[in-house]
Amino acid sequence: MIALQLSIEVAFLALLINVIFGLSLNYVMKHYAFPGKSLIDSFFTLPLVLPPVVLGFVLLIIFSPGNAFGAWLEAHGIRVVFSKLGAIIASAVVSFPLFYQSVRTALAAIDSDMEDVARTLGASEFRVFWTISLPLAWKGILSGSILSFARGLGEFGATILIAGNIPGITRTMPLAIYSLVEFGDYSGAFELVIYICILTLGLVWAIQGLTKGSLFSNR
């Protein structure tokens, strides 16, 4: 059960990072035109297609205390490698595109006349985004959050590289299942598999109900 709690905690904190960063990035991408915009868009979508192990390796290089940035973080009391923070970062990076792209699609589907009317009524771009665009894109935000959270729950490859497999600290559900199978404890692994299946199914089902079955439509 510790692995289950840890997975939920890691996936939730990763989601929090994704919501803050994903909404901010969407705001910038929607309102500003600049050279290299599509390259940035592709860059933040990359984790969707790259093998998680590759992402984990890149994160390991960035945050390793043997390198400048990692050493600087360590000097300020922040340890990423082989820590819960590492698992959260790995989970956030891998699941980010699901949130980002889902919100982006939902924002693009909004009737731009609605936003134009708000502008003529004196609203700043930020107020238009906050009071018109985001509320109208709520289904995209919700579906992106669920997909991102579920992906975070299941994260394995990047996590094991940067955070290791430390019981009670970084051993999330997928890592625990892997460890149990490695030790031949199939019934223990099966129990965890059931938990994770019920959790994700229950989550998606509940939210489908809240959005009247149209969760994965754009608006």
Add this chain to the structure above:
Amino acid sequence: MISFDIVIERGTFVVKAQGTLQEGITTLMGPSGSGKSTFLKALCGLLTPKEGRITANDAVWFEGKKVVTPTQERHIGYMPQGNIVFPHMTVEDNIRYSKQGSPELFDHIVERLRLTPHLKKKAKGLSGGEQQRVALGRALYSKPVLLILDEPLTALDVNLRAQLQQDLVAIISEWAIPCLWVTHSEEEAAAVGNHRLLCRDGVIAEEL
């Protein structure tokens, strides 16, 4: 009075517009795709003309190639075509969206547009005619110097159309501001407006 003499370029499509909007209703007629919406957006500041000049009374909105007054400061009550209320907000929040109005103005608008029973309802639940009245109330609450109505009666059934047309004409006359009313209907244009602009092949000018 609003005065404009502008050239707008959108790709290969060019719109030239010249004229004035006096107090009262000026209708704008022209076939689909002739440049009406482009012109409306340029007046609102939602797209930038290639060159020209737009003034509102003593204020300059656009001069040469430069936006002098951005959309947010033009005080235009813009009602685009179609679904135009903020569907996720209540009627009250829709009307109060602009920060320009006062509580007295709010009370007056709500009473005048017969919206009092609907104030706490979500705007998306209202009928087409009620939504148009909400959109008009929201525009008036911003104390506009110009009202733009893009085919305000198109989405309504025939019975509602006559009633709303009467309402709009009466209210615009009370507010004593210039109003640009876009329509496809010759009959509607004749009934609501004294002045007329015509849009043909990207040229918008007063009817001779």
